[in-house]
Amino acid sequence: MAASIPSGTVSVRMYRGILGDCFLLRHEEQGEEVKYILIDCGVLQGVSNARERMRDIVSDIRQTTGGTLDLLVVTHEHHDHLSGFQYEAERFKTFTVREFWLAWTEDPNDATAIELRRHFDKSRDTVAALASHPVMQALGKDDGRIRSVLGLSAFLGLDNGNRPTGASTLKMLKELATPARTRYLQPGQVVRPTRIAGLKTYVMGPPRDTASLRRDAPRKGAAKEVYLSRQEDANALDLRLAQLNDTPICAEDLPFAAPHRRPLNNVAALNPKQYTLTQKLYYDPKAASRKIDDEWYSSAETLALKMDSDTNNTSLVLAFELPDGQVLLFPGDAQVGNWLSWSAQTYPTTPDPTPGPAVTADDILARVSLYKVGHHCSHNATLRELGLEKMTSPRLVAMIPVVTEVAVKNQWNMPYPDLYQALKQKTCERVIIGDSVFEQERKIFEQNARALQPPITVDYHPKGLWVEVRISFGQGGT
Numbered sequence: 001m002a003a004s005i006p007s008g009t010v011s012v013r014m015y016r017g018i019l020g021d022c023f024l025l026r027h028e029e030q031g032e033e034v035k036y037i038l039i040d041c042g043v044l045q046g047v048s049n050a051r052e053r054m055r056d057i058v059s060d061i062r063q064t065t066g067g068t069l070d071l072l073v074v075t076h077e078h079h080d081h082l083s084g085f086q087y088e089a090e091r092f093k094t095f096t097v098r099e100f101w102l103a104w105t106e107d108p109n110d111a112t113a114i115e116l117r118r119h120f121d122k123s124r125d126t127v128a129a130l131a132s133h134p135v136m137q138a139l140g141k142d143d144g145r146i147r148s149v150l151g152l153s154a155f156l157g158l159d160n161g162n163r164p165t166g167a168s169t170l171k172m173l174k175e176l177a178t179p180a181r182t183r184y185l186q187p188g189q190v191v192r193p194t195r196i197a198g199l200k201t202y203v204m205g206p207p208r209d210t211a212s213l214r215r216d217a218p219r220k221g222a223a224k225e226v227y228l229s230r231q232e233d234a235n236a237l238d239l240r241l242a243q244l245n246d247t248p249i250c251a252e253d254l255p256f257a258a259p260h261r262r263p264l265n266n267v268a269a270l271n272p273k274q275y276t277l278t279q280k281l282y283y284d285p286k287a288a289s290r291k292i293d294d295e296w297y298s299s300a301e302t303l304a305l306k307m308d309s310d311t312n313n314t315s316l317v318l319a320f321e322l323p324d325g326q327v328l329l330f331p332g333d334a335q336v337g338n339w340l341s342w343s344a345q346t347y348p349t350t351p352d353p354t355p356g357p358a359v360t361a362d363d364i365l366a367r368v369s370l371y372k373v374g375h376h377c378s379h380n381a382t383l384r385e386l387g388l389e390k391m392t393s394p395r396l397v398a399m400i401p402v403v404t405e406v407a408v409k410n411q412w413n414m415p416y417p418d419l420y421q422a423l424k425q426k427t428c429e430r431v432i433i434g435d436s437v438f439e440q441e442r443k444i445f446e447q448n449a450r451a452l453q454p455p456i457t458v459d460y461h462p463k464g465l466w467v468e469v470r471i472s473f474g475q476g477g478t
């Protein structure tokens, strides 16, 4: 006879009204103490009342958990997943963090991680410096590419000195958890939170291989795949930045040798008749379309976009398995390359065996009851055939942490209409979104969740601060 499956519930609380992730999980199992897991805590820069909202959110976390987190997870180093820890640092310092999980990409002793970081940091510093430059700020209004850089730089999170804040926030959290309790997870591992033995966790990403980490776009024929040399873009922008700042540029950094350079200064004082041939061509209105003066805007945009998706691809992807086999999938903001890598291994991997049979990514996806939609429901952070279409459980529920108004303001297509439709269809309209008219959302959800056994229910904070999906396991919950 099969051993009886323990019963209980996991409640997933999504904080609303932020473009960012902040998820509080409450684990209740028969005969066990209630346990809490916090996955990310951030709001995007530029969201109105972001700080006040975050204060309310952290108050709620504090009140609900009594100040003890059995597990803290940070998926990746983006402001919209981290800023709450920074804004409310003083309050978080009073929390007890029993255990802290991060991706291997954050491991200070991992050689590949160190190398990745070195590349990222240079590009990140360049984008940060550009985004905060007064000339860029002024140009931004008129050029879509610059507006895009400024928008993307909001994910970096900059302090008063315009330095990225992610690293210092992570350091603070590691100190809070004490180093001995911080774990850097590898893809293929199967782990359990020390305090929640009943919660088997499959580590699906980020992948170890750099090609996967850099792949951010779907494959639609090779021409559609983007592989850019970040380093060259960063160097070109550094030059432009030096020019903007009137800092002397080292001669060997310039693209042309001295005999081929023509200064443009003082040209205004000349009579056009005195122009050299080059100057004539340069100022000929008919040749205006051939000018490349503003091309660096595109480099800036490309670099910012690429950095943004590269960081998203370092997202720690966790699949929590409940004792009856249901899975809660938290992919952070993983993009195409990260998703594709999940099936590159079985769980557990052979070098790191954990008792129990190895399972495949497909098997895990087929049992997903709750999908935290990746990257605020953007077009390239939920795979179709190899992702959502493999989530075949009739119990599937989706939660989207997005505020459409803020996304629109930044010209991001979130939630991406086709994906949003597909989610509604796959979940029988059981989709929860961070900016819904929640009375209406509750009605639709409840109607479509009525038949589920063991039950899945939804609950809202009276003022809409959060929404909570409660998933029962075993014989129908506690």
Ligand SMILES: [Zn+2]
Residues within 6 Å of the ligand: 020, 021, 078, 080, 081, 333, 375, 376
């Ligand atoms: Zn995000």
